[in-house]
Amino acid sequence: MANYKAARTDTVTSREKEHLALVRSLAPQCMVLLENNGVLPLMSPCPVALFGAGARRTVKGGTGSGDVNSRSVVNVEQGLKNAGFQIVTEAWLDEYDRLWEEAQAAHTAKMKERIEAGENPIMVYFATPFKEPEGPFIRPEKAKADLAIYVIPRN
Numbered sequence: 001m002a003n004y005k006a007a008r009t010d011t012v013t014s015r016e017k018e019h020l021a022l023v024r025s026l027a028p029q030c031m032v033l034l035e036n037n038g039v040l041p042l043m044s045p046c047p048v049a050l051f052g053a054g055a056r057r058t059v060k061g062g063t064g065s066g067d068v069n070s071r072s073v074v075n076v077e078q079g080l081k082n083a084g085f086q087i088v089t090e091a092w093l094d095e096y097d098r099l100w101e102e103a104q105a106a107h108t109a110k111m112k113e114r115i116e117a118g119e120n121p122i123m124v125y126f127a128t129p130f131k132e133p134e135g136p137f138i139r140p141e142k143a144k145a146d147l148a149i150y151v152i153p154r155n
Helices: 014-030 076-082 090-116 121-127
Strands: 047-051 147-150
Touching: 047 076, 047 090, 090 121
Parallel strands: 047 147
Antiparallel strands: none
């Protein structure tokens, strides 16, 4: 019989629970802030103006062959909400999501067209990486918040 290392059911195992607890305890020790000036960590929840491509599309691991499957992922927006922060820029984030989905659909259509025209699919994928769209214009006067955060994903 095969010796499986991955879970074969949706049930979260005790091993997974132990690993998650270990990751949560170690994560704060593994983060480096390049410049802080006493602002971080945030000590109490407040209204936050949250912007950027990584706010909802937080990079959780590698990309491409370095990607990992996770049972659950908490993005920056959800993490702030879970900690009691009020996100006052959900309309901006919603508009960015709409722009991202439109850009992704156009990118997919362009690649499909090239492949259907006879180009090598692997070469098309490597030659035309998806470029994240620019976000909507930020209007600080509309974001009544104590703090602004702009999340830049590494890709």
